Amino acid sequence: MLTPLTVTLAVAALLLAAWCGWAAYRDQPTKDWHFIGMAVVTLLALAQLVVGIVQTARGQTAADGSVVFFSYLVGVVACVPVVGLVSLTERTKWGSLTVVAGAVVLAVLQVRLYDIWGGGAGG
């Protein structure tokens, strides 16, 4: 797995969480700029999925098995779009907080993904 991408995605997700957390703190719903941020994070997640597919196609396999690995990758991709949609239906600070929750989950998933791919060994 591409460690720089994993780290970038985790950091981007945490930044998104902080940003939407700030909006929630100021009692605001998610706005256009937040959705652009969510799009960026989602694109990074898609890139990670592609990298995962390419590396598996090249014969490398995740330490914990491909099924678990790809379940996590799909979860990572779905995470932010789902909470983004929820925040569209909840135009209050609670919608913003939902995005915070989704982004934090994505960051946690990155840590797990790293372990699943092979911990320190695979890199």
Add this chain to the structure above:
Amino acid sequence: MAEPTTPKTGPAPRRAGINTGPGKLLVTLYGIFTVGAASRSAVQLSTRFHEAPLAYILSAIAAVVYAFITLSLVRGGEGARKAALTCCALELFGVLAVGTWTLAEPSAFPDATVWSDYGMGYLFIPVALPLTGLWWLRARHD
């Protein structure tokens, strides 16, 4: 439609609204845990059931409870609110019982469940969720 207008009655009695505001966040969290617990137990039960049958069955039960609460929260209404309330209590009991059990008798659990050590592996969210759920559902009681 020539339906007579009855301005005095106003809108239908306000629904308990357990799926808006904070409820929306709660639904999302329960949804995430449903997906997480369900897929986790699906993989574990289908690939290595014999390694830790007790842990995997408990994870599957957790997934069912999460799924039920998620659906109840999405549906809303008084019946769903009560059902969710019962399930949140059941969930809290499950977390506390399994958490204590894993600490008291670790040998029974070669692998972790979602509720092991009171959900420590999941940032204690498994114990925080039912408490939040119980609070929210009770607060929305008309």
